[in-house]
Amino acid sequence: MSSSPTKESIIPKLAPPNSTPLHDPPSPRTHRALRRLQSAHTLGNSQPSLIQLQHRQHLQHNQTPVSTPHHSRGRSNSDASNMTPPPNLGAASRRPMPGRRPAAADALSLDRLIRDGPPDGDIITALESTRLKILDQGIKSDTDGMSSLRIYVWLILLDAPILETDSYLALIHRGASPAYSKIRNDTFRTLTTDPLYRRRVSEASLIRLLNAVAWKLHDAKEERAEELAKSDNKHTVNIQASPEVQSSTPTLKPRARALTLTTDGSDAGKSEPGTYVQGMNVLAAPFLYAARSEAEAFVAFYRFITNECPGYVRGAMDGVHKGLALVDKVLAIVDPKLSLYLMSKNMSAEVYAFPSVLTLCACTPPLPQVLRLWDFLFAYGAHLNILCIVAQLVFLRNSILSSPSPTKILRNFPTLQADTIKEVTLSLVKKIPDDVYAEIVSHAK
Known part of the structure; x- marks a missing residue:
């Protein structure tokens, strides 16, 4: 949310599983610097890597990389360093254009891209490729969601x-x-x-x-x-x-x-x-x-x-209440019939969606699916959680319209299905007017 993307910069749909990686969807998160992180367990004795060079630069500026404390769960000490993008790059230049040429980063796995850093120092393209890999392939994890x-x-x-x-x-x-x-x-x-x-x-x-x-x-x-x-x-x-x-x-x-x-x-x-x-x-x-x-x-x-969301944690939670109003507004745009039915039952988003807005759907199990959904939200903008909530209402459309008391249905949202929510969310983006989308982007500030 800190780098306000345009509505047109959101990818129209997910690629089918195991399909060729997409090369033309834009990256809605601008002004982001791809940072190099590498586990101490994988630091070798080969020629200086990009992270080692960055570490030396930080030492010259009296900065120290992150070192995490030892725990009983086998955690490793890690380096985290910022990589500043080249200056004078506007939002348009950081957004991939349709038909862009395949980049060197596209050929790397997400694990290798994070471990080895951007090929040829091309931070912007590597960050774009990272987002596409998250969208198309996701972050590999076990059944418990651990990665x-x-x-x-x-x-x-x-x-x-x-x-x-x-x-x-x-x-x-x-x-x-x-x-x-x-x-x-x-x-x-x-x-x-x-x-x-x-x-x-x-x-x-x-x-x-x-x-x-x-x-x-x-x-x-x-x-x-x-x-x-x-x-x-x-x-x-x-x-x-x-x-x-x-x-x-x-x-x-x-x-x-x-x-x-x-x-x-x-x-x-x-x-x-x-x-x-x-x-x-x-x-x-x-x-x-x-x-x-x-x-x-x-x-x-x-x-x-x-x-990303300072408005969510201010005393009055004004960002959350703006988000709830936007859930009502977006639902009225994408599904007027469902919106009118809920309103006829005095079911505004304030009644059923407050926890989902405040916690970015973390209140809805299972946790591994929450993590997959957050991968998408952090890559393309946490503000898209508003559309993710509307997407879940779309899933429940028939059940809500056929129920004389939808409160019982919406008291607890059904278990998260991150990939399906992402796909529906991306399809909803095209239906949102520019002025409403701008409100969604900035509502949590």
């Missing part, structure tokens, strides 16, 4: 920054955050019916991650408040020193000060996330399940909520 590659692909697609493990540990060692009691009230209820999640992720791990995120968000708010206070003091001094103010009526001073405070406060409210809102526990759960360490899950989750 050693997935978290690194997510970190790349989210353009997550480098994080020292010690920085995460420092947040943990600060103890309970101001939101700690709220966090403890939610964590024990997280995906309680999912045995895969419960077996792999402990409640203590989730508490630590959410508490660290709460501290990080708290610090960001404190820094913002200090900046606003300094700015306010500067404005006050300038106003008091102004000859025009000195010679004017006394009421002008407080009016000018009130205007400054109102403007600053409104800016802060629009741009800052909160520290914790109910539902963040479910939103964080897949990150912990997919990651090989808490530090990886932390940096990916924090990047996601602050860059």
